Amino acid sequence: MKHTAIYARVSTSEQSHASQVPDLERWVETHSGPIVHYDDTASGRTMQRPGWQDLEANIRVGKVAQLVVWRLDRLGRTAAGLTALFDELRQRNINLVSIKDGLDLSTPAGMLMANVLASVAQFEAEVISERIKAGVAKAKADGKQWGGSKPGRRKVSQEQLQVIKQLKLNGTPVTRIAKAVGLSRPTIYDVLRQG
Template sequence: MKIGYARISTGDQSLDLQHDALIRAGCELLFEDSGVSGTATKRPGLDKALARLGSGDVLVVWRLDRLGRSQRHLIELVHQLGERQVGFISLTEAIDTTSPGGKLVFRLMGALAEYEHSMIRERVVAGIAAAKHRGKHIGRPRKLTPEQIEHARKVIEEGLQTPAGMAALLGVDHSTLWRALRAAKPPAPAVRGRQAAERRPMVAGVR
């Protein structure tokens, strides 16, 4: 059975586009998260979808960024599905792990993600070493720049570094980085309607 998952980050957006695409793809059951950010760790709708999937089923999403919090998280999820004999389809990117070609694409994505992780880690280490060589102070700065804050957010969201590890690299304590990230983050929109729901789409007049 094909099970669809849809997500929007704000109540101002509509799930209709994703629902229509998932139904056309043959999904018999839909789960959703409405008003849930892509970086959120709690997604009730996704949790229900993952719990409902069994061997031979296929999880379908409209686009890759609807599923994973980051590239690494996405790859881990799809790998876990594969271990459960569950397929994965992303309609926009035309990725289908139930086919040999689709499996190959995801293996390549995993290799590229690991390569990117290694390169970022090497650049961070090299940057610190170069700063020490030039005699620059790399201890606690009085204030983090907007560029540092945005870089820290991206690295943490991609799972490339823990908040504590990123704070250490920037020379600040954990609480300083946390306050800077919160201050720079726009207020989260109010959640409208159901946060997570299970729907059976209309298929050939059957609810």
């Protein structure tokens, strides 16, 4: 018997699926039939994720009737990967519903919107990456050196604080911020907690 697949993903172990769960649960309450949940904690830049691979295997053997996600970027962040997925789902007569995006692949308008959103997701990922590189380049040009604090003591420069806060405002994950400024994730969390 075919089921509806509910897929949730976060990028890092510091993040939680909690923000996605209420909307997904509300959707489940208004729909009938068997439902199977698939979860991942992995980057959206790759489709090589354990939960996704289980889901994909069930798609390929014809066990999935519909795929429901909280937002389209939970599926992935590359336009090529998402567009290929949309085509595969349509070929297999599997509908895709993205709750927050108001997307339904069963319509031509929904398919057009899905492709536009896939391009936007990739664009956002590239912009974040460019901002990180620009922040690091500026700090280096200003003569700042990062990383290598002694145990028990962390030294965070004013420039690092500014870059950390700006990247966080832009929605950059803590792991990527830590890499960009050359500090540990716990240090980034301390900085963000202190405001």
